[in-house]
Amino acid sequence: MLYSLFLKNPIICTDSRTCPTGSIFFALKGDNFNANAFALSALQKGCAYAVVDEAEYAIDDRFILVDNVLESLQQLARYHRQQLGTPIIGITGTNGKTTTKELIAAALKQKFDLLYTQGNLNNHIGVPLTLLKLKHHHEIAIIEMGANHPGDIKLLAEIACPDYGIITNVGKAHLEGFGSFEGVMKTKAELYDYIASDGKLIFINKANPWLAEMAAGSKLTDSAKRCEYSLEENDHTLLNYGITTGCSPFLSMKCKDNSNTFYDINTQLVGAYNAENVLAAVAIANYFGVEAEKIKQGLETYTPQNNRSQLTVTEHNKLIVDAYNANPTSMQAAIQNFAQMEVENKILILGDMLELGEQSDFEHLQIVELLEQKNLNTVYLVGKEFSKTNSKFEHLPTVNELIELIKKDKLQDSIILIKGSRGIQLEKIIPFL
Numbered sequence: 001m002l003y004s005l006f007l008k009n010p011i012i013c014t015d016s017r018t019c020p021t022g023s024i025f026f027a028l029k030g031d032n033f034n035a036n037a038f039a040l041s042a043l044q045k046g047c048a049y050a051v052v053d054e055a056e057y058a059i060d061d062r063f064i065l066v067d068n069v070l071e072s073l074q075q076l077a078r079y080h081r082q083q084l085g086t087p088i089i090g091i092t093g094t095n096g097k098t099t100t101k102e103l104i105a106a107a108l109k110q111k112f113d114l115l116y117t118q119g120n121l122n123n124h125i126g127v128p129l130t131l132l133k134l135k136h137h138h139e140i141a142i143i144e145m146g147a148n149h150p151g152d153i154k155l156l157a158e159i160a161c162p163d164y165g166i167i168t169n170v171g172k173a174h175l176e177g178f179g180s181f182e183g184v185m186k187t188k189a190e191l192y193d194y195i196a197s198d199g200k201l202i203f204i205n206k207a208n209p210w211l212a213e214m215a216a217g218s219k220l221t222d223s224a225k226r227c228e229y230s231l232e233e234n235d236h237t238l239l240n241y242g243i244t245t246g247c248s249p250f251l252s253m254k255c256k257d258n259s260n261t262f263y264d265i266n267t268q269l270v271g272a273y274n275a276e277n278v279l280a281a282v283a284i285a286n287y288f289g290v291e292a293e294k295i296k297q298g299l300e301t302y303t304p305q306n307n308r309s310q311l312t313v314t315e316h317n318k319l320i321v322d323a324y325n326a327n328p329t330s331m332q333a334a335i336q337n338f339a340q341m342e343v344e345n346k347i348l349i350l351g352d353m354l355e356l357g358e359q360s361d362f363e364h365l366q367i368v369e370l371l372e373q374k375n376l377n378t379v380y381l382v383g384k385e386f387s388k389t390n391s392k393f394e395h396l397p398t399v400n401e402l403i404e405l406i407k408k409d410k411l412q413d414s415i416i417l418i419k420g421s422r423g424i425q426l427e428k429i430i431p432f433l
Contacts (some may be wrong), residue, residue: 001064001074001383002051002064002066002072002076003079003080003083005024005048005049005064006024006076006080006132007291009022009023009024009048009049010132011023012024012026012073012129012132013026013042013043013047014026014028014035014125014129015024016035016038016039016041016042016045016146016386019042019043019045019046019047020046020047021046021048021402022046022048023046023047023048024047024048024049024050024119025039025042025043025047025049025050025051026050026051026069026070026072026073026186027039027050027051027052027057027069028061028069028070028073028125029069029070031380033401034054036052036053036054036057036069037057037281038124039057039063040059042416043062046165046179047195048062049062049063049064049300050062050064051063051064051066051069051072051073051214052064052065052066052069053065053066053068053069053072055068062268064069068247070124070125070335073125073128073129074124074128074159076128076132077127077128077129077131077132077159077160078128078131078159079161079163079213080131080132080134081131081160081161082161084134084135084136084138086115086134086138086139086140086141087139087140087141087163087164088140088141088142088143088146088160088163088164089104089140089141089142089143089162089163089164089166089173089284090143090156090157090160090162090164090165090191090194090195091104091142091143091145091165091166091168092144092145092153092165092166092167092168092188092191093100093166093167093168093169093170093188094168094169094170094171094172094173094184094188094327094329094330094425095168095169095171095173095273095329095330095333096168096169096273096274096276096277096330097122097144097145097168098122098144098308098309098324099269099274099277099304099309100166100168100277100280101116101117101142101144101297101318102286102302102304103114103277103278103280103281104116104142104280104285104303105142105298106281106286106298106301107282107284107290107294107298107300108140108285108290108297108298109287109288109291109298110144110285110289110291110294110295110297110298111290111291111294112139112140112288113137113138113139113140114138114139114140114141114142114239115130115133115134115135115138115140115141115224116130116131116141116142116143116144117123117142117143118130118142119174119306120146121144122144122145122146122156122265123146123152123156124152124155124156124159125181127143127144127145127159127160128159130143131143131159131160131285134282136427139235140288141345143156143160143162145157145160145185145191147174147188148174148177148178148355149174149178149187150178150179150183150186150187151187151190152187152190153187153188153191154190154191154193154194154412157191157193157194158194159188160331161198162191162194162195162199163200163201164195164199164200164201164202164203164284164348165191165192165193165194165195165199165202165203166202166203166204166280166284167188167189167199167202167204167211167214168205168276168277168280169191169208169210169211169276169329170184170185170188170206170210170214171182171184171327171328171329171330171399172327172356172359172363173315173327173328173329173355174327174355175355175356175357175358175359176355176356176357177355179357185210185213185214185412188214189214189215189217189218189233190216190272190383192214192215192218192220195218195220195225196218196219196220196225199225200225201225201226201285201287202215202220202225202226202227203227203228203229203280203287204226204227204228205228205230205276205279205280206229206230206232206235206238207230207235207399208346208414209233218285222341227240227277227283227284227287228240228283229241229242229277229280229282229283230242230279231243231244231275231279237318238256239256239258239260239286240255240256240279240282240283240286241255241256241279241351242254242256242275242278242279242282243255243262243355244272244275245264246336247270247271247272247387248341249270249311249318249320249341249344249415250266250268250269250270250311250344251267251269251270251272251274251275251278252264252267253265253267253275253278253279255278255279255282255295257291257292257360258286258292261292263292263293263296264296265278265282265295265296265299265300266300267299267300267302268300268302268303268304269302269304269309269323270304270309270310270311270320270336271309271320271322271333271334271337272340273330273334273337274309278299279429280379281295281299282295282299285298300349306324307321307323307324307418307427308322308324309322310322312430314430314433316410316411316412316413316433317411317412317413317414317415317416317433318414318415318416319415319416319418319430319433320338320415320416320417320418321418321427321430322334322418322419323351323415323418323420323422323424323426323427324422325421325422326350326353326419326420326421327353327356327421328352328353328356328363328366328367330419331350331367331419332352332366332367332370334373334417334419335348335367335370335371335374335376335417336370336417338376338417339374339375339376341415343415344415345413345414345415346376346378346415346416346417347378347379347380347411347414347415347416347417348366348371348376348378348379348380348416348417348419349379349380349382349416349417349418349419349420349426349429350379350380350381350382350386350417350419350420351381351382351383351386351399351419351420351421351424351426352364352382352383352384352385352420352421352423352424353367353368353385353420353421354385354421354423354424355421356385359383360385361388364385364386364388364389364390364408367386368381368386368389368391368393371391371393372391372392375377378414379393379394380393380394380402380405381393381394381395381396382395382396382397382398382399382402382420382424382426383397383398383420383424384397399424399426399428399429400428401424402429403428403432406429406432406433407432416433418430
């Protein structure tokens with residue numbers, strides 16, 4: 001019944017403040033709200049039906065009473081996905097999954113009618129909402145899958161039923177939820193587990209030992225279920241092979257086409273660590289038969305957004321803004337890349353890495369030691385966690401206090417790396433630089 005109503009009203013609404021005419025409202029519950037209470041309002045504003053899970057709110061035939069609204073949303077999305085049969089690429093990873101998703105989309109859009117996760121809608125609600133936007137005309141879908149706790153990827157894979165999978169990498173993130181790095185690996189590997197049992201193929205960075213271990217543990221030993229790519233020199237015979245040729249500040253690469261001929265890709269991404277993400281997109285586009293010329297066009301015209309590996313030029317400085325999120329792995333990669341850049345007047349503004357649990361003190365100290373090893377001296381550290389390190393660098397408890405300092409001591413003619421967890425809100429400093 002619910003699916004037939006969805007086919008007639010194919011717009012899903014979860015916010016009672018925005019109710020398109022003819023949509024279906026799903027009354028989801030949160031820690032601080034119960035949307036069942038807003039179901040009638042959603043109908044009055046334009047929704048055709050409201051899905052609720054508390055009988056007292058189902059007052060007429062416009063209300064659909066279910067046992068659990070969230071599970072009904074997920075089940076509807078899975079069923080819709082299965083009815084259409086669209087090839088789906090599932091993507092997860094500790095770092096770079098959103099950028100890689102965008103790069104894959106940029107390449108595949110050159111040949112295919114594509115649906116892909118918008119923004120960061122990669123959780124137990126965002127994934128089904130994306131799947132429910134699938135139409136018959138879509139030829140491929142890319143579904144991003146995020147995880148904070150064990151079992152998250154397993155759940156999302158069972159909803160999306162991906163045919164193909166890619167894990168960008170694994171690193172130290174959300175340790176508070178996972179408990180350990182091993183917990184991160186096990187959870188991300190749930191995507192490999194799904195592909196091994198009910199999918200077609202994984203795309204895997206051959207040079208990443210953690211991914212190789214995870215794939216082996218998932219019984220993905222059949223070479224027919226793998227498409228490998230690598231930046232390592234000893235893997236140059238691979239079809240999906242790339243070389244980093246420059247990063248000052250934008251990343252340039254040489255990658256192979258399907259005839260084993262190298263071609264140049266000059267991206268608008270900052271950071272050599274993005275080379276793996278670019279090569280992943282090349283490998284997937286190669287697999288699906290996109291011509292090298294079109295892959296190049298798609299990747300070169302992609303411009304990063306949302307403070308991810310983004311170069312911003314102001315009246316006074318050049319800013320490398322990577323302030324959407326941070327964890328020890330991505331922070332170290334950003335610092336090492338910045339240290340290697342052959343430019344003058346380098347400044348770092350680094351914010352706390354959140355959700356590290358018991359490992360937080362140790363991981364922040366490791367970052368401080370890396371800064372000292374790289375002789376990076378002009379550094380502003382923002383947040384309570386960095387303050388515990390008692391290092392020689394400037395410490396500010398909040399970004400607002402940093403703003404006040406910058407107002408007095410203006411920074412000019414510098415290249416500035418801005419990197420930190422989203423909760424520190426380092427993007428607030430940009431207008432003052």
